[in-house]
Amino acid sequence: MSLSEFSLIEDYFSKLTPTRQDVSLAIGDDCALLQCPPGKELAVSIDTLVEGVHFFADVAPRALGYKSLAVNLSDLAAMGAEPAWFTLALTLPEQNSDWLRAFTEGLALAAESANIQLVGGDTTRGPLTISIQVHGLVSSGRAMRRDGANIGDRIYVSGTLGDAGAALKKRLENWLPEMLDQSDWQYLQQRLEYPTPRYQLGQQILDYASSAIDISDGLLADLGHILERSHKGAVINVAQLPLSASLKKLPPQISLPLALGSGDDYELCFTMPASNVEALQKLGLDIHCIGEITAGSDLVLEDESGKVMNIDARKGYDHFGS
Ligand SMILES: [Mg+2]
Incomplete structure (x- = not known):
């Protein structure tokens, strides 16, 4: 069952997205084979979205597919990396080809404009959960990091x-x-x-x-x-x-x-x-x-006049907060 569902994704997906020259072998073998050009580093990031925690149960599958990939592309953006490849692990509560088709359409929408290719994945049975790992390329030693800010910047x-x-x-x-x-x-x-x-x-x-x-x-x-x-x-x-x-x-x-x-x-x-x-x-x-x-x-x-405001500036949104 697992195999057939991922094949379904691959089937919808391959019609919707272009393939990249730097992919020697994509879905269908034990591993994908990818060519990292000389002088480049791989930027890798993974994100998991769980129903009820990161998205509402009634979200449209097309929007969910789009956003699942878009949030990962955003992490590549933060490093200055060019999107290249991604893998998908999908946990599904039931077999639903209409849902999968719409989800894949959304995924393809985000993938196409970024020229990022789906190179592997897996499906299992369980509460709806989407894990995507993205791989991007950035010139060696040049990625933007969080630790580089200097006084006066x-x-x-x-x-x-x-x-x-x-x-x-x-x-x-x-x-x-x-x-x-x-x-x-x-x-x-x-x-x-x-x-x-x-x-x-x-x-x-x-x-x-x-x-x-x-x-x-x-x-x-x-x-x-x-x-x-x-x-x-x-x-x-x-x-x-x-x-x-x-x-x-x-x-x-x-x-x-x-x-x-x-x-x-x-x-x-x-x-x-x-x-x-x-x-x-x-x-x-x-x-x-x-x-x-x-x-x-x-x-x-x-504030606009340069007066210091009394706001708890460190309090951001926290998925596990109260
Ligand atoms: Mg981030």
């Missing part, structure tokens, strides 16, 4: 923050503020279900950044990881946080905690020496300077 984020968090808040709290209309909710829901992994941006900033991370658990929590690993502090000006048109409709006491604390946006947060700012800005990327790395270990928030 500027802190940047890509895109907009808090959008997925707003959609999640609606779902969890039945929150329906009058300022948001149908088109806002469509946009916010899209941001939650179909996040855009920034792997192209990751490769573009590689020559300029001193450290990077993807924002999966919220800006404060994820920037906190950079600070911890780099043994530095930071000051963030909340007036500089990039907000979507939808979040700008909300009062700051709602939009700011979303932008600072909510996860699932899968934007990049990175640091860069001030001397690189001009060169990077010439590329015209969708990035925004939100603050600066400091000595010490404090993460300080300032």
